[in-house]
Amino acid sequence: MRIQHDRLRELTAAVFQAAGCQADEAGRIAEHLVEANLVGHDSHGVIRVASYVQWLRAGKVLAGRTIQVVFENEAIAVVDGQFGFGQTIGEQAMRLGIEKSARHGVAVIALRNAGHLGRIGDWPLMVAREGKLSLHFVNTTGAGILVAPHGGINRRLSANPIAAGIPVNGGPPILLDMSACTIAEGKIRVALNKGVTVPEDCLIDSRGQPTTDPRVFYADPPGAILSIAGHKGYGLAVLCEVLAGALTGGGCSNPKNADRVLNGMLSIILDPACFQKDAAFGAEIARFIAWVKSSEKATPDGEILMPGEIEQRTKARRVAEGIELDEKTWSQLSKTAEDVGLSRDQVSGASA
Numbered sequence: 001m002r003i004q005h006d007r008l009r010e011l012t013a014a015v016f017q018a019a020g021c022q023a024d025e026a027g028r029i030a031e032h033l034v035e036a037n038l039v040g041h042d043s044h045g046v047i048r049v050a051s052y053v054q055w056l057r058a059g060k061v062l063a064g065r066t067i068q069v070v071f072e073n074e075a076i077a078v079v080d081g082q083f084g085f086g087q088t089i090g091e092q093a094m095r096l097g098i099e100k101s102a103r104h105g106v107a108v109i110a111l112r113n114a115g116h117l118g119r120i121g122d123w124p125l126m127v128a129r130e131g132k133l134s135l136h137f138v139n140t141t142g143a144g145i146l147v148a149p150h151g152g153i154n155r156r157l158s159a160n161p162i163a164a165g166i167p168v169n170g171g172p173p174i175l176l177d178m179s180a181c182t183i184a185e186g187k188i189r190v191a192l193n194k195g196v197t198v199p200e201d202c203l204i205d206s207r208g209q210p211t212t213d214p215r216v217f218y219a220d221p222p223g224a225i226l227s228i229a230g231h232k233g234y235g236l237a238v239l240c241e242v243l244a245g246a247l248t249g250g251g252c253s254n255p256k257n258a259d260r261v262l263n264g265m266l267s268i269i270l271d272p273a274c275f276q277k278d279a280a281f282g283a284e285i286a287r288f289i290a291w292v293k294s295s296e297k298a299t300p301d302g303e304i305l306m307p308g309e310i311e312q313r314t315k316a317r318r319v320a321e322g323i324e325l326d327e328k329t330w331s332q333l334s335k336t337a338e339d340v341g342l343s344r345d346q347v348s349g350a351s352a
Contacts, residue, residue, distance in 0.1 A: 001330055002322035003351050009034040011337065011350035012046055018340040019053050021063045025088055032087040036119040037323045040314035041177075043186025044119040047193070047329050050336045052085075052116070060260035061085055061115040067092045070249070075104050078249065081114030086263060089114040094123050097269040098130050105274030109267040112250030117263045121177030121311075124165025128173035133270040136163045139244035141264060142257025147181045148224035150234035153208035155224045158253050159184060160240035167272070168289070169282035175308030180237035181225045188214045188225075193328035202226060 009030045016026035029052070037045030055061040065084025069077055077096055081089035093111045100107035117123070120138055127134040140158035147157040159179045166174040182202040191198045197212040205211050206221035217223040227233030243266040245252035250264035272281040293304045318324075325333075330351070337347045 001327065001351060002324055003330075004322050005034055005038055005319060007350045008037070008046060008323055011333075011342075011347065012049060014342055014346065015049060015053065015333075015337050015340055018337075018342055019056055021056075021085075025063060025085065028091065029085055029087045032118050032122055034323070035122070037325075038315045038318050039119075039121075039311035040318075041119050041121075041311075042190050043184045045323075046325070046333055047186060047189060048116070048118070050332045053336050053340060055115070055260065065089065067096070067111070075100060075106050076108045076110070078110040078112075080112055080249075081263075083113055083260070083262070084115055086115040086117035090117050090123055090265070091126070093265070093267065094126050097134075097267055098127060098132060101132050101269040101271045102130075105271045107267075107269040109265075109269070110248040111263075111265045111267070112248040114263045114265065116261050117265060119177065120161040120163040120265075121165075121175055121308075123265070123267065124163045124177075125173060125175055127267075127269055128165035128167045128175070131167050131272070133167065133272060134165050135268045136161075137240045137243040137266045138162070139241050139250075139252065139264050141245065141251045141262040142254055143259065143261040144185070144263075145253045145255065145258070146185050146225050147227060147237065148204065148208075149237075150227055150231045153204060153206070153224065155222065156253065157181075157227075157234075157237045157241065159225070160237040160244075162236065162240065166285065167282075168285055169279070172308065172312055174285075174289075174306050175311070177308075178228075180227060180233045180240060182228050182233075183225055185217075185225070188217050190326070190329070192218070193332075194326045 012030035012033055013026045016029050017023055033046050033048060062083045065082045067079040067089055068082055069079055071078040079093055093109050097107040097109040120136060123136055124134045138161040144158040145155045146159055149156045159181050161179045164176040168174060183198060188198055192214040198214050200212055203211050203217055203223050203225060205216045205223045227237055241252040244264040248264040248266055289306060295304055334347045
């Protein structure tokens with residue numbers, strides 16, 4: 001089914017408000033989730049609503065939280081998310097980093113104990129819109145242990161996203177948003193809901209054998225996700241665990257913390273005005289983009305795209321045509337809405 005993004009956003013916000021969030025926070029969570037659907041990252045979109053509401057009801061994520069500053073100087077802040085929604089805590093942490101980098105040229109924000117931060121690309125995008133560069137390393141302390149180490153078959157690592165944003169004068173930012181593993185857990189869940197397979201070379205079963213069946217990942221004993229590019233992705237994952245886990249104080253992946261999903265994120269934010277004067281940085285970025293795109297195409301109808309361009313095109317199309325949701329995801333969202341007290345008319349009205 002297709003649903004218009006504004007109606008989906010309104011329904012999602014109503015769900016979180018009925019579940020116990022204040023209106024501004026409910027709207028913020030909905031904005032981030034639906035934006036993920038709009039740009040094509042359905043794994044981090046409204047498919048997460050049911051889980052988020054379950055966590056809220058169980059006290060595993062808390063509404064209305066504010067970051068607590070544990071340590072701070074001119075350029076560094078260590079902040080605790082106090083188990084708040086990642087969409088709220090992430091914005092607060094990034095605002096602090098943007099302010100610090102504007103004053104001092106650089107900021108390093110070490111965030112721990114945040115609820116699920118959603119699509120990590122949201123954070124460098126927020127920073128880039130303020131004219132700053134940023135680099136982000138993320139881990140999940142306990143419940144998100146999903147990935148086998150290179151040479152192993154058991155889950156030992158989280159998905160370990162890495163994201164970066166670069167402002168571009170007169171155009172959308174360059175936006176890198178990737179994980180150190182081959183597939184996001186949410187994409188496995190999307191495939192499960194749709195009843196389709198996942199790509200090859202992404203998953204192994206509990207015996208270490210390759211599989212494309214998403215059900216195997218959730219079996220007992222469970223399967224595991226593989227690292228990208230073998231030992232190289234594994235190395236990136238270890239780096240993320242150290243920077244986002246050990247350094248922030250939130251901890252590396254640890255089964256003792258498996259009762260809740262907690263993200264750690266180390267964010268490095270740079271103000272290009274402190275490095276280059278007279279718009280030299282912006283001019284060099286524009287020259288570089290043009291140079292890269294001037295390459296002869298591999299195929300006659302091929303294109304050379306900057307990181308983030310596919311998402312921009314997907315968003316434009318889905319704004320115009322609506323967001324495609326599979327029946328199971330819509331059913332889960334509808335049931336959650338009714339469970340928190342929304343009427344069937346409110347739910348059905350969103351899909352009209």
